[in-house]
Amino acid sequence: xxxxxxxxxxxxxxxxxxxxxxxxxxxxxxxxxxxxxxxxxxxxxxxxxxxxxxxxxxxxxxxxxxxxxxxxxxxxxxxxxxxxxxxxxxxxxxxxxxxxxxxxxxxxxxxxxxxxxxxxxxxxxxxxxxxxxxxxxxxxxxxxxxxxxxxxxxxxxxxxxxxxxxxxxxxxxxxxxxxxxxxxxxxxxxxxxxxxxxxxxxxxxxxxxxxxxxxxxxxxxxxxxxxxxxxxxxxxxxxxxxxxxxxxxxxxxxxxxxxxxxxxxxxxxxxxxxxxxxxxxxxxxxxxxxxxxxxxxxxxxxxxxxxxxxxxxxxxxxxxxxxxxxxxxxxxxxxxxxxxxxxxxxxxxxxxxxxxxxxxxxxxxxxxxxxxxxxxxxxxxxxxxxxxxxxxxxxxxxxxxxxxxxxxxxxxxxxxxxxxxxxxxxxxxxxxxxxxxxxxxxxxxxxxxxxxxxxxxxxxxxxxxxxxxxxxxxxxxxxxxxxxxxxxxxxxxxxxxxxxxxxxxxxxxxxxxxxxxxxxxxxxxxxxxxxxxxxxxxxxxxxxxxxxxxxxxxxxxxxxxxxxxxxxxxxxxxxxxxxxxxxxxxxxxxxxxxxxxxxxxxxxxxxxxxxxxxxxxxxxxxxxxxxxxxxxxxxxxxxxxxxxxxxxxxxxxxxxxxxxxxxxxxxxxxx
Amino acid sequence: xxxxxxxxxxxxxxxxxxxxxxxxxxxxxxxxxxxxxxxxxxxxxxxxxxxxxxxxxxxxxxxxxxxxxxxxxxxxxxxxxxxxxxxxxxxxxxxxxxxxxxxxxxxxxxxxxxxxxxxxxxxxxxxxxxxxxxxxxxxxxxxxxxxxxxxxxxxxxxxxxxxxxxxxxxxxxxxxxxxxxxxxxxxxxxxxxxxxxxxxxxxxxxxxxxxxxxxxxxxxxxxxxxxxxxxxxxxxxxxxxxxxxxxxxxxxxxxxxxxxxxxxxxxxxxxxxxxxxxxxxxxxxxxxxxxxxxxxxxxxxxxxxxxxxxxxxx
Numbered sequence: 012x013x014x015x016x017x018x019x020x021x022x023x024x025x026x027x028x029x030x031x032x033x034x035x036x037x038x039x040x041x042x043x044x045x046x047x048x049x050x051x052x053x054x055x056x057x058x059x060x061x062x063x064x065x066x067x068x069x070x071x072x073x074x075x076x077x078x079x080x081x082x083x084x085x086x087x088x089x090x091x092x093x094x095x096x097x098x099x100x101x102x103x104x105x106x107x108x109x110x111x112x113x114x115x116x117x118x119x120x121x122x123x124x125x126x127x128x129x130x131x132x133x134x135x136x137x138x139x140x141x142x143x144x145x146x147x148x149x150x151x152x153x154x155x156x157x158x159x160x161x162x163x164x165x166x167x168x169x170x171x172x173x174x175x176x177x178x179x180x181x182x183x184x185x186x187x188x189x190x191x192x193x194x195x196x197x198x199x200x201x202x203x204x205x206x207x208x209x210x211x212x213x214x215x216x217x218x219x220x221x222x223x224x225x226x227x228x229x230x231x232x233x234x235x236x237x238x239x240x241x242x243x244x245x246x247x248x249x250x251x252x253x254x255x256x257x258x259x260x261x262x263x264x265x266x267x268x269x270x271x272x273x274x275x276x277x278x279x280x281x282x283x284x285x286x287x288x289x290x291x292x293x294x295x296x297x298x299x300x301x302x303x304x305x306x307x308x309x310x311x312x313x314x315x316x317x318x319x320x321x322x323x324x325x326x327x328x329x330x331x332x333x334x335x336x337x338x339x340x341x342x343x344x345x346x347x348x349x350x351x352x353x354x355x356x357x358x359x360x361x362x363x364x365x366x367x368x369x370x371x372x373x374x375x376x377x378x379x380x381x382x383x384x385x386x387x388x389x390x391x392x393x394x395x396x397x398x399x400x401x402x403x404x405x406x407x408x409x410x411x412x413x414x415x416x417x418x419x420x421x422x423x424x425x426x427x428x429x430x431x432x433x434x435x436x437x438x439x440x441x442x443x444x445x446x447x448x449x450x451x452x453x454x455x456x457x458x459x460x461x462x463x464x465x466x467x468x469x470x471x472x473x474x475x476x477x478x479x480x481x482x483x484x485x486x487x488x489x490x491x492x493x494x495x496x497x498x499x500x501x502x503x504x505x506x507x508x509x510x511x512x513x514x515x516x517x518x519x520x521x522x523x524x525x526x527x528x529x530x531x532x533x534x535x536x537x538x539x540x541x542x543x544x545x546x547x548x549x550x551x552x553x554x555x556x557x558x559x560x561x562x563x564x565x566x567x568x569x570x571x572x573x574x575x576x577x578x579x580x581x582x583x584x585x586x587x588x589x590x591x592x593x594x595x596x597x598x599x600x601x602x603x604x605x606x607x608x609x610x611x612x613x614x615x616x617x618x619x620x621x622x623x624x625x626x627x628x629x630x631x632x633x634x635x636x637x638x639x640x641x642x643x644x645x646x647x648x649x650x651x652x653x654x655x656x657x658x659x660x661x662x663x664x665x666x667x668x669x670x671x672x673x674x675x676x677x678x679x680x681x682x
Numbered sequence: 683x684x685x686x687x688x689x690x691x692x693x694x695x696x697x698x699x700x701x702x703x704x705x706x707x708x709x710x711x712x713x714x715x716x717x718x719x720x721x722x723x724x725x726x727x728x729x730x731x732x733x734x735x736x737x738x739x740x741x742x743x744x745x746x747x748x749x750x751x752x753x754x755x756x757x758x759x760x761x762x763x764x765x766x767x768x769x770x771x772x773x774x775x776x777x778x779x780x781x782x783x784x785x786x787x788x789x790x791x792x793x794x795x796x797x798x799x800x801x802x803x804x805x806x807x808x809x810x811x812x813x814x815x816x817x818x819x820x821x822x823x824x825x826x827x828x829x830x831x832x833x834x835x836x837x838x839x840x841x842x843x844x845x846x847x848x849x850x851x852x853x854x855x856x857x858x859x860x861x862x863x864x865x866x867x868x869x870x871x872x873x874x875x876x877x878x879x880x881x882x883x884x885x886x887x888x889x890x891x892x893x894x895x896x897x898x899x900x901x902x903x904x905x906x907x908x909x910x911x912x913x914x915x916x917x918x919x920x921x922x923x924x925x926x927x928x929x930x931x932x933x934x935x936x937x938x939x940x941x942x943x944x945x946x947x948x949x950x951x952x953x954x955x956x957x958x959x960x961x962x963x964x965x966x967x968x969x970x971x972x973x974x975x976x977x978x979x980x981x982x983x984x985x986x987x988x989x990x991x992x993x994x995x996x
Contacts, residue, residue, distance in 0.1 A: 392803065393743070393803065395745045395747065395801075396743060396745060399746075402745075406747075406797075410790075410793065413789070413793060414786070414789075415786060415789055415790045415793060416779070416783055416786040416787065416790060421783075421786050425782050425783065425786075428782055428826070429782075429839070432830060432833060432834070432839065435834060435992070443992075444989065444992045447830060447834070447988060448827075448985055448988060448989070450826070450830065451823045451826065451827055451981070451985065452823075454822060454823035454826040454827075455819070455822075455823040457822075458789070458818060458819035458820075458822035458823060459819050461789055461792075461793055461815065461818070461819065462815040462816070462818075462819050464793070465793055465796045465797060465800070465811060465815050466815075468797060469796070469797055469800035469808065469811060470800075473745065473747070473797060473800040473801045473803070474800050474801065474802070474803030474807075474808065475743065475802075475803035536777060538777075542777065543838055543840070543843060544837060544838045544839070544840070544843075545780050545782075545838065545839040545840060546777040546778075546780060546840065547778070547779060547780060547782075547783050548777060548778040548779070551775075551778040552761070552778050552779055552783070555757075555761050555764075555775075555778070556754075556757045556758065556761055557757075559756070559757040559760045559761060560753045560754060560756075560757040563753055563756055563757060563760075563906070564753055567734070567902050567906070570734075571734045571735060571902060572737075574737045574738065575737070575738045575739075575740055576737050576738065576739045576740070577739075577740055577741070577742050578739050578740075578741065578742070579741065579742065580741040580802045580803070580804050580898055581739075581741075581804075581897060581898055582802075582804040582805065582806055582807075582897065582898075583806060583885070583897060585805075588804060588805060590803060592804070592805040593800075593803050593804070593805060593807075593808050594800075594805075594808035594809065594811075594812055598808075598812070599808065599811075599812050601812075602812065602813075602816040602971075603816075605971065606974055
């Protein structure tokens with residue numbers, strides 16, 4: 012058993028040390044219940060430093076060899092095995108990078124919270140961070156499930172921070188329920204994977220020769236279990252409920268980072284623990300991913316609650332990631348190692364990007380919420396004037412998530428589309444024809460994402476304030492700005508230096524597919540396969556846009572003039588306009604609702620023409636909830652009612668039950 | 683290399699300077715076909731000059747984004763015009779962005795335009811932004827499918843290589859490209875706000891898409907946007923020529939072929955502009971919610987083109 016050597020610790024020991032640091036920080040905050048200032052001024056900044064350290068450990072772990080330790084905690088004879096290889100290290104970089112910005116933000120955001128609840132929140136927050144890192148480190152099923160549960164439960168308590176609101180309690184329950192249905196499925200996955208040896212360490216699973224049938228069972232269970240955590244349709248229903256309920260930094264962590272632990276798990280089980288991969292697994296994941304992406308983005312377009320909109324957009328992004336995962340599997344099983352490496356790179360890149368831009372957008376809504384107290388976009392508007400920092404930084408996130416060059420969202424989308432373009436090389440008939448067409452769905456989802464982001468940013472930050480109270484909206488404080496700046500810088504840098512990022516990703520890709528993505532370009536140029544085939548130079552691209560922009564500006568000012576006259580808006584000369592005539596969130600989503608009405612259950616309440624108090628209400632609801640979840644809920648309710656008949660509350664009956672069971676067992680065993 | 687850079691600069695500058703001429707030509711053809719007396723072909727330049735001289739009038743509460751957007755849109759379109767091979771195929775700048783990145787540039791400009799339209803907070807502005815995004819999310823996948831078909835044939839998403847394959851290697855007939863070409867025409871019409879999806883010369887509230895977005899702009903900002911619109915039309919035309927009728931574009935390093943290439947380009951643009959004006963004159967603008975059908979047809983044609991490529995050409 013390796014001991015914790017203090018002089019030259021391995022990355023895995025560092026990582027575990029940071030987890031312990033977070034745990035002690037969490038429990039220390041319980042002692043600081045009296046001092047709000049210490050909690051926001053010390054505990055959260057220290058937590059953020061821990062996140063930065065985790066990112067550093069991750070970067071060290073990416074290049075180094077895999078390191079492992081066995082911790083003498085847990086049950087007797089069942090110690091925790093921890094291991095840090097390139098795959099865990101990559102997700103630690105993702106976690107640390109995003110969590111640093113979010114936690115710095117949180118140190119400012121929670122200033123308005125009372126000290127008592129805040130101490131509790133700080134405990135759950137740091138437990139949540141520690142749980143996620145332990146999930147990444149776990150090297151046996153037992154440690155994995157314990158960490159997974161710590162992550163699920165602490166995030167449940169974070170979601171229900173405002174537990175006095177009934178809807179939030181309801182959202183929390185739904186989240187807990189689906190998290191546990193997923194966890195049961197994961198438990199079964201590990202049960203299948205251990206193959207009857209009774210040894211639940213990942214090392215044994217790696218060596219086990221699982222027959223194809225049982226491997227498929229394990230894969231399907233894992234897809235279900237991790238899909239429930241990631242929000243794969245139809246297991247996505249908890250996301251649009253839980254994300255709006257949680258405080259914004261927590262939503263940012265859950266959406267940006269926690270969903271990625273599910274992606275990590277899926278990769279770990281499929282490529283590392285299972286000794287074989289089968290082609291149809293990839294086709295299934297690709298189909299599910301594409302459906303999820305389209306479904307998510309369509310619903311994002313019709314939301315009017317800004318955090319719910321972002322939650323649906325997370326579903327879309329998870330769909331894109333899972334689709335890339337499926338395509339990786341297809342290439343991998345078809346023996347196209349280089350293409351699998353390219354697709355896997357696109358997938359990991361997108362996961363990393365999503366952590367940054369979704370984190371940024373969620374904390375941006377947090378600042379809006381703080382300044383206005385409103386989540387419904389129909390009551391917002393014009394905030395760019397009052398909160399320029401938040402607005403411009405959020406704009407970077409919005410452009411990045413819309414997949415626009417030269418920001419980071421475009422790079423992963425570009426890589427993925429390139430991968431789709433290479434699918435005609437597949438050896439399976441039909442598949443090689445259908446998959447390139449399926450790329451259209453990725454393109455459609457990306458174009459719709461731009462629609463969603465124009466709606467989100469335009470309705471919230473641009474235009475005129477839809478409510479007079481918005482005039483008092485105040486800009487976010489410095490810690491918040493710093494947190495957002497960090498995340499925005501991530502979006503820009505990941506977009507401008509893809510060749511470097513892909514270099515960092517290569518150990519992970521090599522670990523899983525035994526090949527790395529070929530970059531035929533140099534540090535400026537991204538060229539998968541060959542530079543004859545495709546290339547993209549974001550830095551040049553950016554420089555030219557900025558250059559032309561600057562030159563045009565100077566030229567216009569030089570040759571002509573810079574005179575400006577301010578007046579009222581023109582609006583085709585209509586004088587009676589007011590802020591209520593702008594598109595509301597519902598209005599902006601109306602074309603999408605009209606085109607994609609088949610997916611939705613639309614509730615409309617239109618006013619009577621003679622009504623004195625006319626009221627219009629419209630909502631686009633998730634049809635799956637009504638055709639899938641409600642029947643299941645009804646059947647479950649009915650079954651529990653039937654089981655409830657056994658309970659009368661009379662002791663005689665219970666004695667008879669016990670007696671009958673005893674007789675039955677005696678008969679059964681003596682037979 | 684230095685010849686390449688010179689050519690690149692010359693080609694980009696030419697595109698920027700001459701793009702309004704194409705607009706003027708289309709307008710002229712329009713007037714002739716409608717039996718009006720035509721404005722001179724240089725009319726767009728006069729309009730631009732007039733606009734640049736005027737004082738900009740901006741709403742009181744306009745944000746900096748509103749003033750920044752026209753420059754951004756113009757820069758994006760100038761970049762796009764620099765990437766598409768028009769006369770020479772030897773562009774040192776083209777590795778910076780392939781066709782997928784080109785779609786990204788158009789999207790970037792469009793998103794800025796839509797955001798700027800929403801900035802003033804008028805009813806028309808957000809209406810225009812919403813409709814523009816509607817048209818674009820339908821057009822973008824179809825456009826990508828067209829590009830995919832072309833790049834599956836040439837095994838590359840780089841425009842110079844596509845042109846090289848189509849124009850300078852062994853002549854072959856690609857039925858898939860016929861479908862792709864029709865789809866591309868329909869998409870270009872929609873993306874450039876032309877009839878039947880939008881009408882550039884209307885200011886009727888029920889029909890406006892593009893015009894509704896730029897209602898609040900005046901003077902130099904409006905001039906930049908109008909110029910960018912002309913550049914966009916030029917870029918799409920050049921793109922169509924590069925993908926479907928690339929013959930005449932000078933091959934890499936073939937400086938002697940450039941005068942001929944220039945002539946070929948002018949001839950193709952003249953024909954293309956006249957055909958555009960003719961098709962616009964004989965068709966009527968469709969209702970907004972018929973636009974999805976129009977673009978859906980374009981998308982299906984593009985997908986058909988791709989499937990035909992797999993069935994017949996591989």
